Amino acid sequence: MSVLVLLEGADGHVKKSSFETAYYGSQVAAQLGTTAIGLVIGEINPADLPVMGRYGLKKVFYNNDSQLKDFVPGAYVSVTAKAAELTGATVIILPNSNTAAAIGSRLAVRLNASLASNVIALPEVTDTTFKVKQTVFSGKAFADVLLTNDRKIIAVKKNAVEVVEQEGAAEVEALMVDLENTDLIGKPKETIKATGKLPVAEADIVVSGGRGLRGPENWHLLENLADALGAATACSKPVADAGWRPHHEHVGQTGITISPNLYIAAGISGAIQHLAGVNSSKVIVVINKDPEAPFFKAADYGIVGDLFDVLPKLTEAAKALSQ
Amino acid sequence: MKILVCISNVPDTTTKIAFTSDNKALNTAGVQFVINPYDEYALTRALELKEANAGTLTVLHVGEADAEPTIRKALAIGADDAIRINAKPTDGFFVAQQIAHHAKSADYDLILMGKESVDYNGFQVHGMVAELLGITAITPAIKLEVTGHAANLEREIEGGKEVITAELPLIVSCQQPMCEPRIPNMRGIMTARTKPLQILEPVSADVKTQYESFSLPEKKVGVKMIDAANAEELIRLLRNEAKVI
Numbered sequence: 001m002s003v004l005v006l007l008e009g010a011d012g013h014v015k016k017s018s019f020e021t022a023y024y025g026s027q028v029a030a031q032l033g034t035t036a037i038g039l040v041i042g043e044i045n046p047a048d049l050p051v052m053g054r055y056g057l058k059k060v061f062y063n064n065d066s067q068l069k070d071f072v073p074g075a076y077v078s079v080t081a082k083a084a085e086l087t088g089a090t091v092i093i094l095p096n097s098n099t100a101a102a103i104g105s106r107l108a109v110r111l112n113a114s115l116a117s118n119v120i121a122l123p124e125v126t127d128t129t130f131k132v133k134q135t136v137f138s139g140k141a142f143a144d145v146l147l148t149n150d151r152k153i154i155a156v157k158k159n160a161v162e163v164v165e166q167e168g169a170a171e172v173e174a175l176m177v178d179l180e181n182t183d184l185i186g187k188p189k190e191t192i193k194a195t196g197k198l199p200v201a202e203a204d205i206v207v208s209g210g211r212g213l214r215g216p217e218n219w220h221l222l223e224n225l226a227d228a229l230g231a232a233t234a235c236s237k238p239v240a241d242a243g244w245r246p247h248h249e250h251v252g253q254t255g256i257t258i259s260p261n262l263y264i265a266a267g268i269s270g271a272i273q274h275l276a277g278v279n280s281s282k283v284i285v286v287i288n289k290d291p292e293a294p295f296f297k298a299a300d301y302g303i304v305g306d307l308f309d310v311l312p313k314l315t316e317a318a319k320a321l322s323q
Numbered sequence: 324m325k326i327l328v329c330i331s332n333v334p335d336t337t338t339k340i341a342f343t344s345d346n347k348a349l350n351t352a353g354v355q356f357v358i359n360p361y362d363e364y365a366l367t368r369a370l371e372l373k374e375a376n377a378g379t380l381t382v383l384h385v386g387e388a389d390a391e392p393t394i395r396k397a398l399a400i401g402a403d404d405a406i407r408i409n410a411k412p413t414d415g416f417f418v419a420q421q422i423a424h425h426a427k428s429a430d431y432d433l434i435l436m437g438k439e440s441v442d443y444n445g446f447q448v449h450g451m452v453a454e455l456l457g458i459t460a461i462t463p464a465i466k467l468e469v470t471g472h473a474a475n476l477e478r479e480i481e482g483g484k485e486v487i488t489a490e491l492p493l494i495v496s497c498q499q500p501m502c503e504p505r506i507p508n509m510r511g512i513m514t515a516r517t518k519p520l521q522i523l524e525p526v527s528a529d530v531k532t533q534y535e536s537f538s539l540p541e542k543k544v545g546v547k548m549i550d551a552a553n554a555e556e557l558i559r560l561l562r563n564e565a566k567v568i
């Protein structure tokens with residue numbers, strides 16, 4: 001028995017968001033009286049791996065097959081299934097990403113496991129039951145769900161646990177798997193990614209803009225504030241639909257749902273579909289010139305005012321803070 | 324080209340979610356059900372591909388009779404025929420097994436569906452069907468083009484996208500900006516009434532999760548307003564009071 005944690009990499013390093021997934025896994029392992037073991041697929045700086053001990057992993061399996069630098073759905077499933085078999089994993093923890101969803105759904109069938117997505121807290125475990133809390137209705141509500149199979153796969157959202165670092169280094173072991181040709185179908189020809197930018201779903205702070213910004217030429221106002229706060233930028237649906245911003249920044253019921261520590265919305269009215277995607281943020285700030293904007297009802301802090309005046313002021317104040 | 328589009332029937336996105344008094348189920352009183360918004364991308368893209376490649380388009384729904392208006396709407400938008408597998412869609416794996424059982428003997432070139440349904444947000448049926456059928460799923464796709472037997476796709480990843488080519492048959496989960504979803508026109512609505520809708524009984528299938536209860540997020544206690552003339556104060560509060568920066 002063990003808990004297996006799938007760690008994600010980016011630009012040759014274990015992603016910071018995976019520290020949280022690892023820690024979550026170690027806490028589940030503690031609940032079950034077993035150990036947590038990580039798995040990394042792709043080319044990752046080997047020096048990153050022992051460090052995962054700080055987040056409670058006893059061991060990390062490492063597959064650096066050169067064919068798997070990019071995400072290849074079938075192959076990643078096969079490697080994860082192999083690691084699950086070797087470690088006798090009864091629980092497998094994944095991040096709640098697009099890539100992990102593509103793995104988790106197939107793995108659940110292959111390993112005959114219960115699968116839960118969008119999980120926001122540690123499970124409740126008894127001798128006979130295993131229950132998780134997840135967001136449903138795109139963030140408008142929560143569900144407590146019993147996972148009834150012996151094996152469970154859990155995709156965990158950001159901020160599901162508060163990480164407490166500890167002493168210790170993880171043992172590292174290579175795990176190479178003979179792949180079938182069919183495993184390699186769907187291998188990307190090319191991956192196009194904004195380098196050096198934090199993806200919205202992984203950011204602690206998100207600064208987001210709506211139609212109130214009037215056009216892409218004004219986005220520097222948001223970006224400047226985001227830079228000053230070390231934040232990622234996001235947008236409302238009409239903004240992405242109009243092509244002002246790339247689609248992967250669109251948050252809401254039909255975009256990504258996020259749970260950062262701080263969400264700052266400027267020039268966004270707060271339509272129910274938008275709120276669904278962001279209302280599990282810890283703190284919400286709304287800047288809108290319309291005092292009746294529905295978003296204020298869902299906010300912790302609000303400023304009624306013209307964002308063209310307010311954003312530069314906030315940027316200056318944030319810069320002053322970091323000096 | 325033979326295309327299957329799987330649709331789910333979900334509360335309209337403007338719905339204020341509420342649960343029954345025991346918190347065991349969605350309170351459906353006054354709730355309008357619609358085609359899952361992500362499935363609309365799958366349906367419209369499938370129509371465009373069918374029109375360009377001379378194919379057939381079947382829609383499939385796993386659910387009970389009350390979903391028939393949603394199925395008729397998909398027919399009105401342009402699907403040729405529909406199948407309803409008559410069962411309560413208890414969880415993602417149950418639905419996936421029903422879809423896979425039907426698709427196994429039907430030789431579809433493409434199976435499209437939304438990346439997730441906006442009710443239970445499992446984001447999992449496509450992958451499960453893929454594994455059950457032993458074919459590849461590309462998920463979530465923001466672009467799908469087909470020439471002969473080859474598909475060119477783009478898949479959304481956190482902060483970017485991947486460019487992928489793959490051979491049919493394929494399962495593709497769809498989301499914006501794949502296409503501009505179509506709405507039914509009058510002629511479509513008229514012809515939809517007479518298009519075939521076949522009702523099949525479910526195969527026995529495993530269920531591996533059980534929804535025990537539902538709850539709503541806590542309401543915010545009230546917003547603290549800061550004067551725009553004094554906007555800098557916000558940054559101080561975020562640091563000293565909320566402690567998030």
Ligand SMILES: Cc1cc2nc3c(=O)[nH]c(=O)nc-3n(C[C@H](O)[C@H](O)[C@H](O)COP(=O)(O)OP(=O)(O)OC[C@H]3O[C@@H](n4cnc5c(N)ncnc54)[C@H](O)[C@@H]3O)c2cc1C
Binds near residue numbers: 212293
């Ligand atoms: C099926 C469906 C799914 C949807 N899914 C999503 C989704 O996932 N995400 C999403 O965001 N939307 C979604 N929507 C759209 C949603 O209903 C709203 O239309 C959208 O969120 C509005 O975007 P907005 O707030 O940017 O624009 P608007 O509603 O136009 O609001 C602009 C706001 O900016 C303010 N403003 C203007 N100028 C200034 C200024 N100078 N200073 C300060 N404030 C200013 C205005 O007062 C206004 O409140 C969906 C809709 C449907 C039908």
